[in-house]
Amino acid sequence: MxxxxxxxxxxxxxxxxxxxxxxxxxxxxxxxxxxxxxxxxxxxxxxxxxxxxxxxxxxxxxxxxxxxxxxxxxxxxxxxxxxxxxxxxxxxxxxxxxxxxxxxxxxxxxxxxxxxALLGAFAAAPTPVAGSTVTTAAVAVARIDPRIEPLTERERDVLTELGRGLSNQQIGRALFITEATAKTHVSRVLGKLGCRTRMQAAVVAREAGLAA
Incomplete structure (x- = not known):
């Protein structure tokens, strides 16, 4: 009520x-x-x-x-x-x-x-990538994570911000793009990752090392 x-x-x-x-x-x-x-x-x-x-x-x-x-x-x-x-x-x-x-x-x-809390819990038990070497460099991790490979450089930037829990408006400000452009990039990122929601994409970002 x-x-x-x-x-x-x-x-x-x-x-x-x-x-x-x-x-x-x-x-x-x-x-x-x-x-x-x-x-x-x-x-x-x-x-x-x-x-x-x-x-x-x-x-x-x-x-x-x-x-x-x-x-x-x-x-x-x-x-x-x-x-x-x-x-x-x-x-x-x-x-x-x-x-x-x-x-x-x-x-x-x-x-x-x-x-x-959610992303911290997922990050505590990351999904291992076959044949990969653990590294703290986000770019290096992204290169060996097959889920991230289809993304463009800009889309990886957007995924990183999703991993931080940012809204479209906040992503736009962080990347110096319009909110509409950010929304378009988010849609493409979700499509390429096969994620239905932003939160699922955020988990991928954390597991791939793109967002700390």
């Missing part, structure tokens, strides 16, 4: 439905085709992970997951299921409204605390 009140206070946001469990969320997503779904993880019946996976596979909506400060144990599964971002349940009203707008515009949203 609190989330609904916050969102409805924004003139450009309309709450079109509420669901008490994962199955209801899937059914409403199919019927209403909302731009954004705020998804809890622990719910009665079908949980938020399986609901997110079903919704993403049907391309019914983008899913923004709400998690606790210490990271729910299922957040990693939400990432694999295709969630476009993660917010803390303690998110401030202004940040929540901004997050919904950004996701609706095609951007990703990652609470800084969630980003650091």
């Amino acid at each position: 609190g989330l609904r009140l916050i969102l409805e206070a924004a003139p450009d946001i309309e709450v079109v439905g509420e669901a008490g469990d994962g199955q209801s969320a899937i059914e409403l997503a199919r019927a209403l085709r909302p731009d954004v779904i705020l998804m809890d993880i622990r719910m009665p019946g079908l949980d938020g992970i399986r609901a997110t996976r079903a919704i993403v596979e049907e391309q019914a909506s983008d899913v923004l997951v709400l998690t606790t400060f210490d990271l729910d144990e299922y957040v990693f599964e939400a990432l694999r299921a295709g969630a476009v971002g993660f917010l803390l349940k303690t998110v401030e009203p202004a940040a929540l409204i901004d997050a919904v707008r950004r996701v609706a515009a095609g951007d990703g949203v990652l609470a800084p605390e969630v980003t650091r």
